[in-house]
Amino acid sequence: MKRLLITIKYDGTAYHGWQVQQNALSVQEEFQNAVEQVFLKRLDVKGCSRTDSGVHANMYCLTLDTDMNITDDGVVLALNTKLPPDISAVECREVPLDFHPRYNCVSKEYVYKIYNGKFRDPFLEKYTFHYRYPVDVDYLDREAKHFIGTHDFAGFCSVNSEAEVKREGDIITFTFEGDGFLYNMVRIMVGTLLFVNEGKIKEGELAEVIASKDRKRAGRTAPPQGLYLNKVNY
């Protein structure tokens, strides 16, 4: 018996997140179906985290146990012949039998992408949040640092080691790295920084909003299609 750590990548548009659930298509369900066809039995697949409905992953890690004699690249290639086009395996390696994709994770990086162009872009509709207001990226980047080290923002526990906002052309990317992201956390932080951008949270006020732990004082939850689980660090 060996434990395999498999890395996948997915376009989450069509899925209700990673986790299997009744009456809704999930990435895990599609993945387990592919696994069943490759390994010829239903295997228990453990993921590194839940992801919300419509959220994407540039890197998502999971484990499964098998005694099948197959190379790591063979696993990747075989899975890709069975997975739908919006999910792809990209790496496979053996890990110790006590390795757990969630508990062994040291930190995760999420990115959130905003398209700041004037008119809708058909190629970015499903992969960014189209936000039309002018954005002062340097200001937001400075303000984003207030989230670093916060432990209980808006009722959620979180410890972040990095928070950054930068622009490339019309794309603005928010990056958050940390070890305790909970439900909607990143999307609330982005929504809150957009409130800062719009002056709804005044300059110098953000630290206090965070300290208040009052969800109502934070910003809107930014929509899911801009969010990517970007890196999982072990």
Place this chain on the structure above:
Amino acid sequence: MKRLLITIKYDGTAYHGWQVQQNALSVQEEFQNAVEQVFLKRLDVKGCSRTDSGVHANMYCLTLDTDMNITDDGVVLALNTKLPPDISAVECREVPLDFHPRYNCVSKEYVYKIYNGKFRDPFLEKYTFHYRYPVDVDYLDREAKHFIGTHDFAGFCSVNSEAEVKREGDIITFTFEGDGFLYNMVRIMVGTLLFVNEGKIKEGELAEVIASKDRKRAGRTAPPQGLYLNKVNY
């Protein structure tokens, strides 16, 4: 009465090209439906060229005539409320009444995108051709110059003023600029350069293949999802 030159951008995945046709969804049909809702009558819309089924456009130009009193930005914004998410208007300006989007076009630029990564990428599936062989980009870039100035390649008339192949990470971009691209032309040129890459057309042999005007000696037609009409120059 004034003539408007409107620039749009579209993800061609769902469409059988620009041109209206029976029993198949076209970009022109969707656009004319949006125009009818904005201008409150069915207007004649003239495009700058046909595009093949599944091909994308970063820039596509068309004209229509109207006596409606509306600003250029107003036209763009109104159209975008009626167009589906995979088609977007990006610019509008008035042109002389004798302007024709096809005949007045001086040249067009097409790009063709190849994804050269080892494993499938779910975000690139519909927007690139996944080609797994190693690619010698400098060699192909040199060989691509043979297409410049060709007038009758593989039975099609074409005059190209620019041909370039370059790589950025796992994405290889073929760029062709010219004034007479005909049906499948760019996709045949790309397919032929891939034959060169694979040694099916030997070093030094391409000029002769082109001169032979024999379609059977050229390469496969590269698939549509990698092709973009990128610029229309007036």
